[in-house]
Amino acid sequence: MDPHSSPCTLWTCLLVWGISLGHVEGASRKPNIVLILTDDQDVSLGGMTPLKKTKELIADHGITFSNAYVVSALCCPSRSSILTGRYPHNHRVVNNTIAGNCSSKAWQKTQEPNAFPVLLNSIGYQTFFAGKYLNQYGAEEAGGISHVPPGWSYWYALEKNAKYYNYTLSNNGRAQHHGENYSLDYLTDVLSNVSLDFLNYKSNNEPFFMMIATPAPHSPWTAAPQYQKSFSNVSAPRTSNFNVHGKDKHWLIRQAKTPMSNTSIQYLDNAFRRRWQTLLSVDDLIEKLLKNLETRGELNNTFIFFTSDNGYHTGQFSLPIDKRQLYEFDIKVPLLVRGPGIKPNQISKSLVANVDLAPTILDIAGYNLNKTQIDGMSFLPILNNSPNVTWRTDILVEYQGEGLNVSDPSCPSMGPGVTQCFPDCVCEDAYNNTYACVRTIAAAYDLQYCEFDDTEVFVEVYNLTADSNQLTNIAKTIDQEILQKMNRRLMMLQSCSGPSCRTPGVFDPRFRFDPRMMFMAQGPQDQQKIFKVTQT
Template sequence: MGLLRCLLICVTLWSNGVFGKSSRRPNIVLILTDDLDIAIGGLTPLPKTKKLIGDAGISFTNAFVASPLCCPSRASILTGKYPHNHHVINNTLEGNCSSTAWQKSQEAHTFPALLRADDGYQTFFAGKYLNQYGHAEAGGVEHVPPGWNHWLGLEKNSKYYNYTLSVNGKAEAHGADYSKDYLTDVLANRSLDFLQYKSSLQPFFMLVSIPAPHSPWTSAPQYEHRFNSTKAPRGPNFNIHGKDKHWLIRQAKTPMTNSSVQFLDDVFRKRWRTLLSVDDLVEKLVKRLEVRAELENTYVFFTSDNGYHTGQFSLPLDKRQLYEFDIKVPLMVRGPNIKPNQTSRMPVANVDLGPTILDIAGHDIDKTQMDGTSFLPLMEGKVNSSSWRTDVLVEYEGEGSNVTDPACPLLGPGVSECFPDCVCEDSYNNTYACVRTVAPSVNMQYCEFDDNEVFVEVYNMTADPYQLTNIAKTIDQEVLEKMNHRLMMLQSCSGPSCRTPGVYDARYKFDPRQMFPSRSRRLKKTK
């Protein structure tokens, strides 16, 4: 009996993490915000988040999204694929956002599904999933995507009050009582509950998907008067004409009216106020992990689905554009074997999140069909920067009508609310693809529009970080051709072929014959 008692005690101590931690697979937490920029100061209201995650680990200064819009970007995070492979092109059911076609073709192959089925992780989801989740034509809130042991999904788009949650497939209605309904706090409390009731015998994965700072920008009552004197940043590209840019940007009214500037300043303040509750959520989660002696064995990721703009190039409010303020997002990670106070300028994309998390779990990512690559070796300092890939793909497909009139009412269904001095940013022919390159010798962006002219925008991001000057007319033709071929390759890639070295990688020898010649097209003269 003495030996049996000793064995039982040892097993209990191991399962509770008292010893044997080195043999336990790590836990993983992904905190995903909605429309959080980094280019216009989005991290300013998040000092606790920066301290508890960024300062305690690594911050990526060149983290990009595969598409600067909620549903396509979130689909890229879940699948590890670029939009041309997961086929979610906008926020509508018709655009494959949480549609039955998405459910049949992609949901069973998301990284959380693999974590649960193949790697034995217990999984927890809370918050916004995809914009059309819960739609009656796609199974309603009764549909629980595969891969989740515990599911707390928000019906449709971001809200703070008066919403419905799917709790493991059962509808749970919420009203407007702050003490029990404010969504950011509800997500924090339910996440803490999960940490309390989860099994200690299995590693866990949590995805906490917060509505903030997405519209309608409703702050918690205690924060509604913060930042009263704050204004949207007046950088070099604020409220100016977008010279030599695509047709949509050229239509923006410059300068904006005073009422429009006041409106966007007010929205800017409201966005920051909603983030104060996000900062509280992060603190609660990290502190609870610490109290439970699980923090040292847990990776915590913090990022966003896309950036945002408030007045840049006289665009009052939105995302959807190819510029840095919309495609670059915060990305901070802390965890085992990640040294604190690190900063990396290596280019990473949100298609890399799934492969990285699977790599952490010990999954063989080479057996997946994901387009992204694991940046775990970057975080652990096990890869030389010269051997890292140099470029990522950004794709966006407009969803409005094919007209050039900026009047929003003419654009029909699927177009976002029209703000003062609005430009219809989701017009049909706001459709483009870009190669964003970050290498020791070059920092640039190359974009082509899907229009009759193949309009091209090129930016030297070192000399022109605010993207004021389109150098497509003056740059060397050989560089244009090289970037054109690289774009064609990335737009045609799938799985491993998306991870090939970039144009400016020293290992890569440029040969147009290797670049899908049947898909290459000769550049036309740009506007």
């Protein structure tokens, strides 16, 4: 029976695919790997609080990374970085649209063939995907749902963006429509069930990789019926940067209406509660998955990764809800890992990014990283608690703004885009909300340096040690030598590729600055930009 040529039930297809994928009996078993990816889950505002089972089953048995970041605070660029291990300036996905290269034909031609699942599959891993892939996956211009990316043994992907009911899945290239019956169609539970089916019917003769990408806690924040009254007394955290004017910040932050209206505050509080409610089903998914692995005797040989594609804000600097901004609440994400050789109850302060997931997973699988085009670093030595690990001190965060909220007069000259008002129209993004940052965590420094690509050449700098909520922009008061160092490092990272993205940062004792590197692959305008910034 060929599951590609005739209809079949899910378990039969899995059974056939599992048998067809089997290698010779007795082959050595490499570790299994599972990556669970949530959608828009913050960590700075308590996003892990609802996931009590996840903490017990993953964090308490493994390691929590307290400084885990995404290299772009938006779904499609971030997911593209996870799949490729590359910064956005190298994979060239800049937003969630086809025009922004999200799941475009160009992406399929240049990036998908080198994504890490392809490499895993090439060394004998059976690979399984279920959930949200890229925001434009399944669009007609992207080849429709019949397009199954290379490298996946089993493909169960959502058409386009996050939904909970009334959606279409690509079941290995065939359309599978779902309605609004909770017991049959609630997407988080469907992903849980199909994942368990894969475990029950996969080949037992080779290792597996699973990627499960839930819709939660992305809008429309539809919780399962049994959880719709949970957290009824919870409100969005009133942090020191909640509902305050963004002083000395980029124009987009300065334009936000402060104080927010009561309707905006009620809306974001409701969104906050509903986001938490949707995560309870993710907690159930993880519990079922790990119990199944344990029952099968495979949990001890399986690495489990849990993370999100970006953070989120609810009222910070008077921005009601969204992501896309450079601040900790949008770029910092949860990252938990358990697996063979990882000691329990660890917390690592090492600076890791989502471009590191691909090289780490490949390293676990035994793939030669020297054969890849990856910008990130494998943090397997950190997982193994290896002695004398030398680790990075900085990462690049980059974002290219796009036109949203075009009906709002507070967002001038933005061009065509998507109107997205909450109850009160607030400008959350624009074309000149385009920035690049160096996020530095070193022995004596916890800093963020950001430049905006606009006529202001606006700069924001934060000392996270003294100002964890990023209230005070110290660009005009910080030591000029430090400002120049971070400016130079930013220029280097913005043009880096592969090994050059992993060179020591300016606050790393191994760093040796070559002035010629300031202008490598840069033109006269960039040299002028350096001069302007350092003279601020």
